[in-house]
Structure formats: structure tokens, C-alpha cells
Amino acid sequence: MKFRVGRAGRRIVPALVLAVALLASACGGSSIPRGAVVLIRAHGDINDVMARYLDRTLGDAERAHASLAVIELDTPGGFEASMRQIVQRIERTTVPVAVWVAPSGARAASAGTFITMAAGIAAMAQGTNIGAASPISSTGGNIGGTLGKKITNDAAAQIRSLAEQHGRNADWAEQAVREAVSITAQQAVQLHVVDFLANDPSQLIDGANGRTALVAGRPEVVRIAQGTPRAQLTMSPVDRFLNLLSDPNLAFTFLVLGGVLLLFELFHPGAIAPGVAGAILLILAFFSLGVLGVNVAGAVLIGAAFVLFVAELMVGGFGALGLGGAVALVVGGLMLTGGSGRGPGVSPWTVVPLALAVAAFFSFVFSALLRARRRASVTGAEGMLGRNGVARTELAPDGYVAVQGERWRATAEDGPVSAGTPVIVVAVEGLRLRVRPRQPAAQFPPPAVTGREQPPEGSNPKGGSA
Numbered sequence: 001m002k003f004r005v006g007r008a009g010r011r012i013v014p015a016l017v018l019a020v021a022l023l024a025s026a027c028g029g030s031s032i033p034r035g036a037v038v039l040i041r042a043h044g045d046i047n048d049v050m051a052r053y054l055d056r057t058l059g060d061a062e063r064a065h066a067s068l069a070v071i072e073l074d075t076p077g078g079f080e081a082s083m084r085q086i087v088q089r090i091e092r093t094t095v096p097v098a099v100w101v102a103p104s105g106a107r108a109a110s111a112g113t114f115i116t117m118a119a120g121i122a123a124m125a126q127g128t129n130i131g132a133a134s135p136i137s138s139t140g141g142n143i144g145g146t147l148g149k150k151i152t153n154d155a156a157a158q159i160r161s162l163a164e165q166h167g168r169n170a171d172w173a174e175q176a177v178r179e180a181v182s183i184t185a186q187q188a189v190q191l192h193v194v195d196f197l198a199n200d201p202s203q204l205i206d207g208a209n210g211r212t213a214l215v216a217g218r219p220e221v222v223r224i225a226q227g228t229p230r231a232q233l234t235m236s237p238v239d240r241f242l243n244l245l246s247d248p249n250l251a252f253t254f255l256v257l258g259g260v261l262l263l264f265e266l267f268h269p270g271a272i273a274p275g276v277a278g279a280i281l282l283i284l285a286f287f288s289l290g291v292l293g294v295n296v297a298g299a300v301l302i303g304a305a306f307v308l309f310v311a312e313l314m315v316g317g318f319g320a321l322g323l324g325g326a327v328a329l330v331v332g333g334l335m336l337t338g339g340s341g342r343g344p345g346v347s348p349w350t351v352v353p354l355a356l357a358v359a360a361f362f363s364f365v366f367s368a369l370l371r372a373r374r375r376a377s378v379t380g381a382e383g384m385l386g387r388n389g390v391a392r393t394e395l396a397p398d399g400y401v402a403v404q405g406e407r408w409r410a411t412a413e414d415g416p417v418s419a420g421t422p423v424i425v426v427a428v429e430g431l432r433l434r435v436r437p438r439q440p441a442a443q444f445p446p447p448a449v450t451g452r453e454q455p456p457e458g459s460n461p462k463g464g465s466a
Helices: 005-026 047-062 080-094 111-120 143-165 172-176 185-190 203-207 237-245 249-267 272-294 298-316 320-335 346-375
Strands: 037-043 070-076 097-101 106-110 121-124 129-131 182-183 213-215 218-221 229-232 388-389 398-403 406-412 422-429 434-436
Touching: 005 106, 005 237, 005 272, 037 047, 037 203, 047 080, 047 237, 070 106, 070 203, 080 111, 097 106, 097 111, 097 182, 097 203, 097 213, 106 111, 106 422, 111 129, 111 143, 111 172, 121 203, 129 185, 143 172, 172 406, 182 185, 182 229, 237 249, 237 272, 249 272, 249 298, 249 320, 298 320, 298 346, 398 434
Parallel strands: 037 070, 037 229, 070 097, 097 121, 106 129, 406 434
Antiparallel strands: 129 182, 213 218, 388 398, 388 422, 398 406, 422 434
């Protein structure tokens, strides 16, 4: 018995295979040789997605009893909570961990400085830099007042503790937090901020071999035998997609566009595609905001902006409600991930143009759509009254008529009506019309003459015969 795949199946099966492959790449176990050196590429912002990725890959290294787990780091910084998760994961990992700031041109800034200090072995490539670890607000500004002092003192104490624990320059580490200083790779080695320079994985492995490093809180000598295999781990396509969603600008864009598309579906039901696309965008926005941390006040303002836009359409005002909605959308967008203290906020260059575009969209497209719907309300059953049509079959008294190019079941009110007779709609009963013949103007009798008697036909009005 042969199994045949139809035309639709030939399109569906590859998509299913791709989905299964992506799922396997994201969730499946890795094939790391036992005792290998595991190279983990960690490039990008420090966020919850990066924390989960490093947790999973360090777990893979532990299950393979790796000789060394190397985190190749290049980051501008990120969320304080995610950084603490990564630091804690490195400190409890049961295999030696090295953080390598690479390749040339990379940096371990802000949260990356803490992660580097937490490693049992720290190295940097030529042309890299480290530092600038001062805490900032989620909108990129300084944190003032008592709150700013508390956060700065807490961060300084943490990084100093990490540096002292691994025998590194604790004074410089604290200075990187309090004064936002940054240094090059050569300066980092000279100041004993990192252990050595390494421009490629081979130099890193050679520099780490034989060193003593803290592993799960205990000193341990790193032993890497000659010919030890290497395993390279990178983010899967799913990881990279989820990491992309952690961008606050993308979260705000998805949230606003999803709301607009859902409202479009509500005002124009039956389109289907805008509603489905809007729901997907809102789900992605909620995931992104879950990673970023959402400011409730900002979310409420964005919701209020949509309420004001809809109110503007319903009351047909002079733009005051629409203007208020645009202002609420701008302020809400700027506050959306601000105030959480976890990471960067939405850029004004994203918020302002998008808010103006949405306001214009509501003002022109949605208002035109609403006016069209209001006009369409009189084209249903009520709009059939008084319409002219033609009897397609004999109405005795039931039959069919054509009105505005549509075939309707009809009942004649004034007796039988022959096919082809012009009719007029006088009532609508569900899906049935009540009609009567439409008499042409020429068939109406002439008006009667009053005040004198009409002469008989064939007579001469002057008294003579015709």
C-alpha cells in the first residue's frame, strides 16, 4: 500500500519538519564529548533569555564533566536581576568556568563586568575593554537621592566581594561601579583585573591549564589534557528569536500594532487576518514585557490612549480626545519599561513617531471605516423599502422578484402579478418581500374636465356633423 501526499501535504510536511527541527534544537540535549572544553558564545544584552541560555549550556557542560567551560562574552550590559542570576549560576557550577572577553572589539561593560569578576578564570582579547559598571535607571539616566545611593552601594559591595573572592583588584572593581571607569585589556592585566590576555581559544586553553580556580566555592586546579576535544555552543534560532523580543522598542511596537489590528477587526468584523495578526503581536508583546519588566502606570496610560482614540471616533469631536490619546500613548510608551530598574526603556525615537502614526490612523482610516458602517446600516432590510424591482416569475401570490440585482422571494399584495411586471417593495418580512405592481406614469387616467359637459365622440362642437 502506497502513501501519497497531496499538494497541500507537500507544503505542510516541510513546515512540520522545520518546526520539529527548531524545537529539537531548542529543547534537545547536546552531544558534548566527556571531558571536553566547552566554548559558550554569549554575545548580546544581559537579560532573562541570556540567563536561561547560560544556565542551560552550563548544565550541558556539567553533565559532560567538561574540563573547562568558556563563556565568550561581548555585552554592553543589561538587566541587574538577570546579571545576578548568571553570577549565581557561575558560582555554583561544578566545572571550572572561564569568562573570555572576545573577540577583538568586544566589551564587558556594566553587567558584563560583574560576570567577568565572578568567573574562576578571567581573560580578555587584544582590543577589548571592561568597566563602566555604574547602575543607571531603565531610561538610561542617573538614579538620584537615597534610592540611588542604596543601589550604588549594593552594587559596589557585590562587585568588591566577587573580586576579593577570586583574588582580583577589588579597589578598581569598586571604582568601576562608583565612578564608571573603563580600561583596556592590557590595563586590565596590569591592574590584575583579569588574569591574562588570550586572542584565540587555543591561547585561552593554554593560559587556563594548570591554574587554580574556584569551582563551586572550592579551589581546584584546571587540568586540560593534550588533544582534549572542544565543543562549541551557540544560541539556537529559538533563543535568538526570544532574545530579539527582549528589545523594549520591539515590545512597545508589538503592543501598539497588536491593539490597532484588534480594534480594526472589531470595527470591521469578518476580515479575520487583522484579528489573528493582532492577537499574535499582543502575545509576543506580553512575552517581551515579561522579560523586560513592565511599569503598570505606563501600561495603563497606553490602554487609556486607545480608549480615548475610540471615544474620539464615537463622539465625533474636534480632536481633543485624539490629542489626549496621542499624549497618553507617548507618555505611556516612555514609562512602559521605565521605573522597573531592570533594564533600558523605550526610545523616544520609537515612541513619538509611532504614536503620531497611530493617532493619524485613527483620525482618518478608522473614522472613514466608522462612517461607512453607519451608511451601511440603511442598506439592509430597512433599505429595501420603496425599491423598484421586476417579477422574475408569476406571483400568484408567491414567487420571485429581482431587486437591485438580487433574487428575493416575494408575495404580491394586489392579486396575481405576471412575470416581467415592474414592482415596488412595500414591506419586508424576514427574507420575504411584499410587493405590488408599479404602474407606469403613462397608464394613469387623464384628469376629469369639470364645469361643462364633454361633446359626444364624432360630433362637431359647433353644431355641424363631422
